[in-house]
Amino acid sequence: MEHLDTALDESCIIEEGSTSTGRMGRRSYDDTKEHKSKNLHAERRRRQKLSDRLLKLRALVPRITNMNKATIIEDAITYIQELQKNVKILQEQLCELEVEASSEVGEINPASKVKVEAAEEMKKSGIQVEVEVTQIDRDKLWVKVIFEKKRGGFTTLMEAMSAFGFEFINTNVTTSKGAMLVSSCVKGIYGEKLAVQQTRELLLQIINGVDQSNSEYC
Amino acid sequence: MEHLDTALDESCIIEEGSTSTGRMGRRSYDDTKEHKSKNLHAERRRRQKLSDRLLKLRALVPRITNMNKATIIEDAITYIQELQKNVKILQEQLCELEVEASSEVGEINPASKVKVEAAEEMKKSGIQVEVEVTQIDRDKLWVKVIFEKKRGGFTTLMEAMSAFGFEFINTNVTTSKGAMLVSSCVKGIYGEKLAVQQTRELLLQIINGVDQSNSEYC
């Protein structure tokens, strides 16, 4: 803003003062050709680059009302908003269905004995359910989870976290004495800043959903 | 502030206009001031509008590498691509779960486009299916497997190997570019001596079984 004012002001002054020399600089051709031609080329490239980007953007947006620059960006904005809304809705629907599916599986799955066994063995060994979330970057988290070893428990955890927009950089799973330890480096799939506490609660809910198939974690 | 700018600008233009009539020496009609000033205002509005749109766009994109115009649009492009991919994946997962819920219980592994996508992406990245087995002790093997990332693929692998009498000391799973790398240290559950080549063939069979789940469309 200050740049704008200053620039305007200065250009104005220059215009005033240098009107005699002329803005086009008719007399100094060599000077203009030297140090302005570079700027000219650079500016040309910059414009072309920006135009290309705009073209790509236009190619990505399905609904375009007009070919204008501003309208292209506007359509892109509305499209992004639509996409974000869609993702949100889809995540919710997916979560609902997952809860239903997990509850059904929990009823039918004959692995309940395994789970009970695992829980007993885990308890006997003094291993506690544990969730630990540490921020290691702006959009990366390190996650450590200990819970009762159960058929499909790992898969459920992975899928639930994927549904909530996490991307797995690396995952390590170890099972011992009826417990399952999952330590993972995850990344927000949109590059958004991740909330540690929120993620922790989410994980707890997921684990509870894994342990007792009737709870909902939406 | 805009008024200020405009005022400054206009005064400047007036200065320039008055001088330009004599400077250019061209056909300086009387409407030069009028026409130019109108075009100037319009152009100014256009630029400001475009800048505002760009600002809004920047506000919508979560991850911005740079404040440049071109990079803003570029980031918006990548963001849109991510969103599109996410919507696609979420829709497929949702579709999967719906099929799973509607179909009979007990049937697992509904194949979907996710696998095909993963296979394509994996192929495109030049990643090959790979199985490596190394003996690290009398009854311990180190196993490395690369195969197409697929829903439940890891679980299937684990369960199949468990069924064949392997105990998992430690397992590491990494997914990237449509491929899944599982490297694991396993132990014969009875302390038997393990045959490397036999284990390798077993793993290959398991992986083929994972891949072999047939396609169902939604």
Add this chain to the structure above:
DNA sequence: ATTGACACGTGAAGC
């Protein structure tokens, strides 16, 4: 001093 990015004013082209 050099480079990249920006806003500016202006001429030209399309409705």
Add this chain to the structure above:
DNA sequence: TGCTTCACGTGTCAA
């Protein structure tokens, strides 16, 4: 004919 949009060359600032 006017109005709008675009690309251009340029001056200026910051790194």
